[in-house]
Amino acid sequence: MAKLVVHKSPPLRGSIRISGSKNAVLPILAASLLAEGKSIIGDVPNLKDVVIMQHLLQHLGVTIKWSKAKSEIELITDHITEYEAPYDLVSQMRASFLIMGPLLARIGKAKIPLPGGCAIGSRPVDLHLKGFSALGAEITQQNGYVEAYADKLKGSKIYLDFPSVGATENIMMAAVYAEGTTIIENAAVEPEIVDLANYLNKMGADIRGAGTDSIKINGVEKLTGTTHCVIPDRIEAGTFMIAGAITRGEVFLENVVSDHLKPIIAKLKECNIDVSETEKGIKVCGRNNIKAVDIKTLPYPGFPTDMQAPFMSLLSVAEGTSMVIETVFENRFMHVGELKRMGAQIKIESRSAIIDGVKKLTGTQVKATDLRAGAALILCALVADETTEISDIYHIERGYSEMEKKLAALGARIEKIK
The missing domain is CATH 3.65.10.10 (Enolpyruvate transferase domain)
Structure with missing residues (x-):
């Protein structure tokens, strides 16, 4: 079975074109x-x-x-x-x-x-x-x-x-x-x-x-x-925005529709991330002090449930305590156990997750329990000490086109092992 091997990476930098949705x-x-x-x-x-x-x-x-x-x-x-x-x-x-x-x-x-x-x-x-x-x-x-x-x-x-x-x-x-x-x-x-x-x-x-x-x-x-x-993929766009933010990097996203990303942009700005929109795309500049925020998933135009797991990765290393409330799917916290294996401090209470931000995550062996959970693990692995091995990556490949290659082009230390 193929797996992703991810090492702690430098701040991601460069441009990325977002795929069709x-x-x-x-x-x-x-x-x-x-x-x-x-x-x-x-x-x-x-x-x-x-x-x-x-x-x-x-x-x-x-x-x-x-x-x-x-x-x-x-x-x-x-x-x-x-x-x-x-x-x-x-x-x-x-x-x-x-x-x-x-x-x-x-x-x-x-x-x-x-x-x-x-x-x-x-x-x-x-x-x-x-x-x-x-x-x-x-x-x-x-x-x-x-x-x-x-x-x-x-x-x-x-x-x-x-x-x-x-x-x-x-x-x-x-x-x-x-x-x-x-x-x-x-x-x-x-x-x-x-x-x-x-x-x-x-x-x-x-x-x-x-x-x-x-x-x-x-x-x-x-x-x-x-x-x-086909329109651009707003969930892939949001995931790469978080990749730039969590690594304190500077990433420019091409082929995006800003109006489709309003709730993600708003929450990133609340986290103290610099997001600027131009006619050609969106630029994300990470900062050292990522701030805790609260999130509640809702049908569009609310915060998308598909971005809940990736955003939780960012909140895992934010300063302070965040709360994530999942209202769309009742079993969408399966990634929490895997994030905790990497050192994240998260407590589940019914449909709410309470996240106490930590200063350090540590790489280990984890598995993608579903599509967006897999993306969340990659995001944490980019900033975790030591090496992370992610298995069951077929989930990730259901929804992200050559994600490891796109991240590597931005400077991520990531490779797919078959």
Whole structure:
């Protein structure tokens, strides 16, 4: 099994280009199932999750060419030959469930295993199914599979009990071919929702209100392939911002959208980190006295749950006591035990973590328990005395494209050992 070996590193310095968004490209690839013809998706990150989605779409009959050198995927979706997703693929990645809406809309049926992914807490698909049922689909669940069938979907008004990103995306995709108008209320407002809507509209959909809590979809008869470039990954950007801050370095991030990073920028500034925004990107300058802050994760535009673990690494070496409250996932403190092995002082009380900043962390053998936990361990390892070995790095590679190479280019002492 591959692992990362990280030595205490000097302050990181230099420029880094942020990849296309993992959480945007996966639903966009799923949405390609809705169209006939050829679509070209640009700025596609080289991630394990994208590989899984590629294999899943190919299983369904999509012809795919992926130029990793160009970060571009070409999809030909004239013929969908299968409606059942294989368990071995869906069990590896939760976003696989996003093919259900497009399949239901395009060919009227779908059969998908209950999804897997990082074990960060309960993420039921009941809101997805509630939306499909409201559109007129018949839903059955048995033997670990969900099956949906509909002769013709019909527009409806759907209220989400929680602004779920996945449910918003899946219902929005299902509704593009529904007869009449669909309105999703209490919809998620994340930038990735807007990017998906922009892609669908380029293909010929009629979607209004993406980025607000009320999305209106007028059903259309046909979608055709198009060309689209994925938005930058705000979570990768936030992680590299913290890498610059925790090492007291000076890092410039290219290919970022500052508006998507407002809560991260605000909290970094509270920590006494110098963050400046320009037309070309964002510059982060670390300081010796990192200050403690309190954080509460919330749906966008609040502080993102995906940044909770990486930010906790920074707070572990801050001056004073911080509190992190996790409101989105109930099991997203699995990284705490690994950080404590490195000398972090953290106490868990229900959904709150109390972090007493320490002056020194020490490298040891740790494992990535999930995607963002793995990033948190790398960040601590950059400033820990001695050497850190991180195992189970397949979690990290699900969401960060060649992270060790990007960090090494900034001066980090990090290498991947196979």
